Amino acid sequence: MSREKILHRLRQNSPLPVPPPGQFQENIVLAKEKLVEIFSRSLKQAGGECIELSNADDIYGWLQTHYPGAVDFTRGDAGKTYSAGCAKEKLERLETVVLEGRFGVAENGAVWIDDSCFPHRLIPFIAQRLIIILHKNQLVSDMHEAYNRLDLTGTGFGLFICGPSKTADIEQSLVYGAHGAMEMGVVLVD
Amino acid sequence: MHSLKIGLFIPCYIDQFYPGVGIATLELLQKLKLNVSYPLKQTCCGQPLANTGAEKEAIPVYRNFIRNFSRFDYVVSPSGSCVYHVREHYDILEQTDEVKKVRKNTFELCEFITDILKIDDLKIHYPHKVGVHQSCHGLRGLKLGKSSEIIAERYSKVHKLLEKAGGIELIKLHREDECCGFGGTFSVFEPDVSVRMGLARVEDHQLNGAEIITATDMSCLMHMEGIIRRQKKNIKVVHIAEILNSNSL
Amino acid sequence: MNAHAQMAANFLANRERSDWHDQTLWMVRQKRDRVALSVPEWEQLREQASKIKDNVLSNLENYLLQFEQHALANGVKVHWAVDADELNRIVLKIINDSKAVRVVKSKSMLTEECGLNPFLEKLGIEVVDTDLGERIIQFRNEPPSHIVLPAIHLKKEEIGELFHEKLNTEKGASDPHYLTAAARAHLREKFLSADLAITGVNFAVAETGAVVVCTNEGNADMGVHAAPVQVHCMGIEKIIPSTADLGVFTRLLARNATGQHITTYTSHYLKPKEGGEMHVVITDNGRSERLGNVKYRDSLKCIRCGACMNTCPVYRRSGGYSYRYVIPGPIGSILAPYADIKKYKDLPFASSLCGSCTDVCPVKIDIHQQIYYLRQEITGRSKFPGFKKISLKLAAKIFAAGRWYDLSGKTARWAMKHLSRKIIYHPLNAWGRGRELPEVPERSFKEWYKKNIKS
Numbered sequence: 001m002s003r004e005k006i007l008h009r010l011r012q013n014s015p016l017p018v019p020p021p022g023q024f025q026e027n028i029v030l031a032k033e034k035l036v037e038i039f040s041r042s043l044k045q046a047g048g049e050c051i052e053l054s055n056a057d058d059i060y061g062w063l064q065t066h067y068p069g070a071v072d073f074t075r076g077d078a079g080k081t082y083s084a085g086c087a088k089e090k091l092e093r094l095e096t097v098v099l100e101g102r103f104g105v106a107e108n109g110a111v112w113i114d115d116s117c118f119p120h121r122l123i124p125f126i127a128q129r130l131i132i133i134l135h136k137n138q139l140v141s142d143m144h145e146a147y148n149r150l151d152l153t154g155t156g157f158g159l160f161i162c163g164p165s166k167t168a169d170i171e172q173s174l175v176y177g178a179h180g181a182m183e184m185g186v187v188l189v190d
Numbered sequence: 191m192h193s194l195k196i197g198l199f200i201p202c203y204i205d206q207f208y209p210g211v212g213i214a215t216l217e218l219l220q221k222l223k224l225n226v227s228y229p230l231k232q233t234c235c236g237q238p239l240a241n242t243g244a245e246k247e248a249i250p251v252y253r254n255f256i257r258n259f260s261r262f263d264y265v266v267s268p269s270g271s272c273v274y275h276v277r278e279h280y281d282i283l284e285q286t287d288e289v290k291k292v293r294k295n296t297f298e299l300c301e302f303i304t305d306i307l308k309i310d311d312l313k314i315h316y317p318h319k320v321g322v323h324q325s326c327h328g329l330r331g332l333k334l335g336k337s338s339e340i341i342a343e344r345y346s347k348v349h350k351l352l353e354k355a356g357g358i359e360l361i362k363l364h365r366e367d368e369c370c371g372f373g374g375t376f377s378v379f380e381p382d383v384s385v386r387m388g389l390a391r392v393e394d395h396q397l398n399g400a401e402i403i404t405a406t407d408m409s410c411l412m413h414m415e416g417i418i419r420r421q422k423k424n425i426k427v428v429h430i431a432e433i434l435n436s437n438s439l
Numbered sequence: 440m441n442a443h444a445q446m447a448a449n450f451l452a453n454r455e456r457s458d459w460h461d462q463t464l465w466m467v468r469q470k471r472d473r474v475a476l477s478v479p480e481w482e483q484l485r486e487q488a489s490k491i492k493d494n495v496l497s498n499l500e501n502y503l504l505q506f507e508q509h510a511l512a513n514g515v516k517v518h519w520a521v522d523a524d525e526l527n528r529i530v531l532k533i534i535n536d537s538k539a540v541r542v543v544k545s546k547s548m549l550t551e552e553c554g555l556n557p558f559l560e561k562l563g564i565e566v567v568d569t570d571l572g573e574r575i576i577q578f579r580n581e582p583p584s585h586i587v588l589p590a591i592h593l594k595k596e597e598i599g600e601l602f603h604e605k606l607n608t609e610k611g612a613s614d615p616h617y618l619t620a621a622a623r624a625h626l627r628e629k630f631l632s633a634d635l636a637i638t639g640v641n642f643a644v645a646e647t648g649a650v651v652v653c654t655n656e657g658n659a660d661m662g663v664h665a666a667p668v669q670v671h672c673m674g675i676e677k678i679i680p681s682t683a684d685l686g687v688f689t690r691l692l693a694r695n696a697t698g699q700h701i702t703t704y705t706s707h708y709l710k711p712k713e714g715g716e717m718h719v720v721i722t723d724n725g726r727s728e729r730l731g732n733v734k735y736r737d738s739l740k741c742i743r744c745g746a747c748m749n750t751c752p753v754y755r756r757s758g759g760y761s762y763r764y765v766i767p768g769p770i771g772s773i774l775a776p777y778a779d780i781k782k783y784k785d786l787p788f789a790s791s792l793c794g795s796c797t798d799v800c801p802v803k804i805d806i807h808q809q810i811y812y813l814r815q816e817i818t819g820r821s822k823f824p825g826f827k828k829i830s831l832k833l834a835a836k837i838f839a840a841g842r843w844y845d846l847s848g849k850t851a852r853w854a855m856k857h858l859s860r861k862i863i864y865h866p867l868n869a870w871g872r873g874r875e876l877p878e879v880p881e882r883s884f885k886e887w888y889k890k891n892i893k894s
Contacts, residue, residue, distance in 0.1 A: 126661070156513075162704075203847065371791055
């Protein structure tokens with residue numbers, strides 16, 4: 001059997017054991033006060049927008065004003081309307097969707113979302129515009145902290161998402177909206 | 191200093207085509223009050239053969255090098271790539287005490303001056319616009335300077351020796367350490383890429399105002415000079431030994 | 440001239456195009472430098488990544504078994520492929536078993552290496568490559584010329600013409616935004632109608648059985664979540680021990696590949712979707728053999744970032760096609776000869792051994808040193824035409840003995856000084872293609888020394 005063949009070859013050809021290195025010690029851990037500033041800058045560099053709102057209650061007012069047609073998965077019945085068994089054509093018609101982010105990473109502007117944030121896995125990709133709501137105290141400094149914090153028990157699918165979909169495959173010209181969202185923004189709330 | 195015995199190694203192409211570089215190196219070391227000898231039976235470090243893939247055939251050449259230089263405290267050479275070859279690739283020889291000693295104590299000229307003699311001011315007056323070509327084997331192999339790929343504090347032993355020269359202007363390049371394309375036999379196996387790379391280096395120096403291109407390796411300079419002369423460009427090459435030797439010591 | 444040199448010469452003949460290629464890839468190298476500078480512990484990160492991979496390579500069996508165990512527990516089907524042919528057959532079986540007709544694929548250098556597309560296409564199965572760059576070269580029936588930027592050799596006008604033909608875009612239109620929008624619409628239709636999606640694997644995590652795929656476009660996710668069946672193809676060396684290790688690699692990959700801090704999407708696939716299937720095909724195809732060779736085993740640490748290509752002055756000026764292998768550039772010059780030493784024996788000589796690749800490699804593969812070792816192997820075992828081997832031996836004898844060396848040097852100098860220009864610069868003189876030979880001095884250094892110093 002191929003599996004046995006491969007494992008046998010690996011056993012035969014394996015170099016002498018080399019221990020794993022210790023945990024990585026980064027030199028600089030960003031100060032808490034700076035996390036919002038750096039996260040915002042990193043996200044903008046990646047083509048995303050970063051909006052700060054002070055009061056969590058303001059979110060819904062803000063959404064109503066700027067994106068009245070948005071499908072909000074952070075509350076209400078949207079999860080039932082666009083369930084896991086939902087037809088793809090229906091999902092394709094999604095214009096703006098709102099998701100809740102679990103935590104954000106300042107060094108690169110990425111946000112972790114997973115299948116506890118959306119009922120159908122296509123949602124973060126198929127919508128034309130993606131808005132993620134994130135609490136300011138859910139920001140970490142870098143990917144080491146991020147992965148330390150991540151608990152994948154029970155998760156079937158999750159991702160770090162940073163900015164809108166993009167490509168530079170045509171003569172290195174940057175274009176947003178290759179296959180995923182054309183626009184992406186994070187609303188940071190207290 | 192007087193008691194140290196220095197063996198001078200002159201690379202084959204400097205011996206044959208650029209004896210002035212050898213003479214400058216010898217004169218400079220003598221000005222620094224060193225006891226320098228030039229073993230007459232020396233030939234080559236063996237790199238041309240090894241880079242073609244014939245390192246086994248090169249072993250007698252390696253042994254001739256060791257034989258000629260084992261009696262010295264230090265071996266000094268105006269060539270980063272030859273020194274790199276001895277320090278790195280003579281590992282295929284049986285590592286006798288003699289071999290280990292020679293490998294450990296073979297130095298390129300600039301690093302010998304800064305690291306062993308601990309001198310960084312040779313009292314040079316050199317009122318020219320000079321571009322430093324950071325030859326690859328010296329830069330990345332011997333760590334004569336920090337290569338642009340590495341994220342660390344900048345340093346350059348060659349620049350250090352030139353900085354204090356009176357009247358000198360060290361020009362800044364667009365690509366500070368891109369390879370010139372000589373690469374030994376690469377220059378004849380891949381002539382078009384080699385020439386294109388060399389031309390790009392020369393143009394970088396010219397665009398940034400250099401009158402003179404200098405380097406630790408005459409091989410790089412020979413290649414760039416060949417292009418300069420073919421294209422009748424108005425820029426010169428001068429080996430670092432000749433600049434450093436134009437001092438008032 | 441050897442194959443690489445000839446193709447490089449052809450590439451360079453178009454001066455404007457080859458200059459553009461060089462300048463564009465240099466800019467990608469500069470982007471990498473800029474983001475690397477923003478990470479003060481950059482060199483320690485490289486060292487950590489290198490050490491993690493060293494540990495992985497000495498423990499591959501255990502980590503793969505651990506991965507399999509967790510993946511199986513998550514409802515993932517795990518397959519093992521000994522070689523390219525088996526990978527292709529396994530994927531075919533999954534396609535047939537699930538009665539899939541339309542297949543989409545996101546970037547996978549492994550499937551390129553194994554020739555999956557031509558294999559499936561011969562059997563009448565349409566495979567649509569969904570990375571924009573990959574789709575472009577698929578339309579043109581060309582291989583990729585760079586592993587991250589596969590269409591880097593093309594200008595937007597050429598892509599415009601191609602899309603006019605294939606996607607009905609306006610004739611003469613070449614605006615990248617317009618063309619990308621057309622590709623978006625075209626590929627969306629493919630995603631939504633696909634029965635099966637294939638992806639590569641950037642990292643497979645032993646600790647959790649997770650498959651991690653990094654993209655900027657989101658095409659891996661569009662394919663995987665829209666189609667009922669998802670298949671992830673991985674080389675055995677893509678395994679990493681733990682989730683914590685992902686912290687190191689996700690900080691290095693995009694910064695090295697494109698100069699971004701992170702790709703838009705870093706997706707972690709653990710379990711199949713409800714009612715769906717998830718497969719992982721663990722593939723050897725010569726890797727376990729390379730593991731046993733101490734000189735070249737470090738090439739297995741490669742995370743396929745492409746930084747070595749961007750920094751290589753030879754690659755920039757000869758173009759990816761001159762390497763004629765799925766993975767070009769410095770790392771390709773090690774991988775290709777390993778796959779077929781006869782066909783690719785020229786590649787280790789297509790290098791000036793400058794060492795820039797080794798200095799950028801995020802996992803610290805000593806690329807230029809392995810290229811040097813490969814040269815010894817190729818020259819050593821090659822069936823050289825008799826005279827070349829003899830001339831090497833002769834050269835060695837000359838360089839080893841003072842008298843012969845001095846004499847041959849003197850002869851060469853005499854010849855250079857006295858033979859006519861026409862004879863010296865004849866077409867066979869490779870040095871003379873673009874350069875003058877050095878001027879001949881009156882005497883060698885040794886002759887000067889003997890006369891002036893030695894008493």
